[in-house]
């Protein structure tokens with residue numbers, strides 16, 4: 001059973017291939033097109049398909065479009081309603097319905113040989129739910145919670161997986177939407193909607209939630225597993241911020257208030273769901289599940305003993321969910337997700353050919369992990385390109401920028417390399433077995449950077465670059481059996497510095513998608529003040545480029 005999943009309609013177009021229940025490949029179109037998020041999230045871009053990602057997913061398995069048994073498209077136009085009927089101010093929304101209805105034909109054009117009759121529509125939130133409920137380890141029975149901006153006519157799904165069956169227990173009809181509530185504030189605070197919500201979360205830690213009580217009158221859970229969010233005019237709370245204007249304490253206070261009310265409402269929804277199912281496991285997806293501060297409160301204060309968040313929790317993950325869902329419905333037992341490294345990768349010989357083409361001086365050290373650890377210990381910044389690219393928004397040790405966490409100036413240095421706002425934190429990667437020595441009050445392991453932990457007081461001055469203003473850190477724990485090269489690098493760094501932690505942020509520069517292929521890595525290295533590029537087993541040193549002068 002070969003099932004291709006497609007996410008195209010709202011944002012973050014992506015594709016995923018599932019063969020006999022196993023995740024074979026998944027990638028976002030942005031990594032190929034080099035346009036961040038693939039496209040703008042506008043109704044008239046809804047026709048755009050993840051053509052390159054889908055073509056690559058099939059090629060990765062040696063399949064042609066005609067070999068596919070089913071295609072799952074993560075939106076069902078039959079469930080949509082006019083925007084007016086949903087209480088949305090979205091005059092072009094009908095284009096989405098039209099493009100979705102025509103998607104089978106569009107896909108058959110984009111993937112020659114594909115039979116359009118094989119394309120099936122999967123309800124948007126069912127696709128999100130499947131991406132978590134079927135992909136989590138040990139998840140044959142578990143509850144699932146999905147929250148995002150919107151799907152066809154709802155913004156939420158609370159459900160339960162039992163075996164291969166997925167039951168919906170509650171859903172919230174639009175216009176009420178915790179995702180749109182947060183998106184609207186993101187835009188009001190001068191950031192990019194459907195993209196920069198994590199900046200609001202970061203800004204929240206600089207503010208005081210002094211307006212939470214007022215917000216709670218408009219954003220609250222109901223007794224039936226749903227919630228209300230309508231009727232918020234953000235100008236009542238703070239003036240809008242222009243994209244180039246400095247933020248003020250009022251902006252931070254509104255962010256803190258909205259974050260607190262979001263967390264409280266999510267906790268109510270989680271408690272309601274647990275009351276229905278009594279499960280031990282909660283899985284989560286949907287863009288709201290990328291809010292790692294809220295996720296951590298759900299772990300700490302919620303009733304579920306185990307919480308798992310799908311790493312591609314945003315709409316990109318619905319390609320995975322649509323494919324897994326159709327597989328399961330047709331009898332293929334879903335295999336849990338072993339890691340997020342489902343994207344493109346290259347052999348050592350291919351990587352060396354790229355280096356030769358670029359005519360840069362390179363070397364092949366005996367041990368690339370140790371060579372990188374030595375450079376990091378000397379406070380160099382390293383571009384780290386290893387294995388297959390990550391699926392989802394986080395760099396997890398495959399396309400990363402690495403630095404020494406012991407120098408507080410490295411936060412500013414990395415934000416300068418990446419052209420980011422200085423209030424944005426960078427995150428630590430840490431060996432799984434060492435993490436509880438340094439961090440507390442969060443789940444272990446935490447391999448996908450979807451929770452925040454507190455840094456123990458005695459460690460805060462030792463690793464200042466990765467500790468946020470409120471003492472928290474969004475950690476990635478590294479399992480040496482899953483990520484042996486990253487683990488070896490971390491061990492080499494600890495041997496030299498006594499610190500089992502390395503700064504990890506995504507390998508990209510301002511406004512660009514994460515590096516995906518070797519050319520992207522070389523272009524990023526060439527244009528940013530990075531000291532060393534570790535491309536598979538090879539290293540390129542900036543000082544060697546300068547020494548040669550002509551770059552040949």
Ligand SMILES: [Fe+2]
Pocket residue numbers: 124128148149150151286287314315
């Ligand atoms: Fe979504």
